[in-house]
Amino acid sequence: MVNAGIAVTGAAVRLTGSGLGCPTWPRCTPDSFVPAPHDAHSPVNMAIEFGNRLLTFLVLAVAIGCFLAAVRLARPGSDQGRRVLVGLATLQPLGVVAQALWGGVVVRSVLNPVTVSVHFLLSVGMIAAAFALFARSGEGDAPPHRLVHRDIRTLGFFLTAAVFVLIIVGVVVTGTGPHSGDQRASRFDFDIESVVRLHTDVVWIVVGLTFALLFALHVTDSPGRARRGALVLLGVELGQGVIGYVQYFLAVPALMVGLHVLGATLVWIATLRVVFLMRSRGTLDAPAAEQALPHAANA
Structure with missing residues (x-):
């Protein structure tokens, strides 16, 4: 926090x-x-x-x-x-x-x-x-075991990488646009419309990967907590998208930019949460032998 x-x-x-x-x-x-x-x-x-x-x-x-x-x-x-x-x-x-x-x-x-x-x-x-x-x-200290299909967990890793790329492109947009922090501050010498389009393209890639992950979790009857985590992530992304479009059409007011930064951190946290919800190490109060047992999804 x-x-x-x-x-x-x-x-x-x-x-x-x-x-x-x-x-x-x-x-x-x-x-x-x-x-x-x-x-x-x-x-x-x-x-x-x-x-x-x-x-x-x-x-x-x-x-x-x-x-x-x-x-x-x-x-x-x-x-x-x-x-x-x-x-x-x-x-x-x-x-x-x-x-x-x-x-x-x-x-x-x-x-x-x-x-x-x-x-x-x-x-x-x-x-x-x-x-x-x-x-x-x-969580416990047993070796990690998957709660979902291997390919779905791999999709989660790809999604995490895509979100990180989105954040990087986002800071490039910020460094190119207004709100530099001081009149003496320099800016990236990029075309602002081009970097905004790139940012939007990556946003749609992230949303698409998130929807694919959510769909895959549901059709494979994955644990409810993983499905709920993916649904929360999609909701946060859609909310962040609304803020992004509003700030664009309002000519990037400072307040909306601040909300967009907050949204970026929430998207990142929600993404990490989904990845951790797709695997388990047992519980803290479970005996070590019991923690080490493979999950039914892996069997």
């Missing part, structure tokens, strides 16, 4: 023109770590940018909490599988530090669209790692 939240608030910083509200890093101004009067920046822009920087500490606190909880679960004498959680949890504080350092690169590059895009993609990666930690912590 906090990883998705700071990705959205980071977009809000850009959409309000506050990308360089704090013109230096790690200080907010050349002489102060906190907002101070500055001729080139309004107090509102400085407060918005500095507030987003402060949110980093909240994300870091949650990340450290996840790490400590994972260490406790993997204390000496615990099951080997629980130690996997430590590795996943370690990615969170490390990712926050990497994001903070990269944020300095973004500021020092005067919001170069490449650095801004990488900043968002780092958040996408952290969301994936956080969801894997969440899913893994609530």
Whole structure:
């Protein structure tokens, strides 16, 4: 939640023109770590940018909490599988530090669209790692076994890759269009209509793959939770599509762009959820021997 939240608030910083509200890093101004009067920046822009920087500490606190909880679960004498959680949890504080350092690169590059895009993609990666930690912590430690046909699970992996490509194309569209975050920021030198068409094409590919996955899960009588997860994903994608078309026909207002960024994170999370729902590692309270039994779908 906090990883998705700071990705959205980071977009809000850009959409309000506050990308360089704090013109230096790690200080907010050349002489102060906190907002101070500055001729080139309004107090509102400085407060918005500095507030987003402060949110980093909240994300870091949650990340450290996840790490400590994972260490406790993997204390000496615990099951080997629980130690996997430590590795996943370690990615969170490390990712926050990497994001903070990269944020300095973004500021020092005067919001170069490449650095801004990488900043968002780092958040996408952290969301994936956080969801894997969440899913893994609530299941057993048996070897993973499929709950659906092998080809359907492969389709789920293709869908995940397509959604990730969609996100990449989306950040290219963002880096080409308006709302750069500051008047001094540069933009990608692409034709905006061309990249928007490309983005739309990838959207339809993702929707088509999602519909195919949902259809395949239903005709093979796959577990209900997997079917419901795919249905939720399709619903989130359709909602995101409505937002996308509305923002296009309204000439890309900042509010709709912010909602579109939120929608992108929800689509990513819903996609990851479907993939994890198509396999199982047993339950936490099941005996190890029972966890290791293959699922009926594999038999």
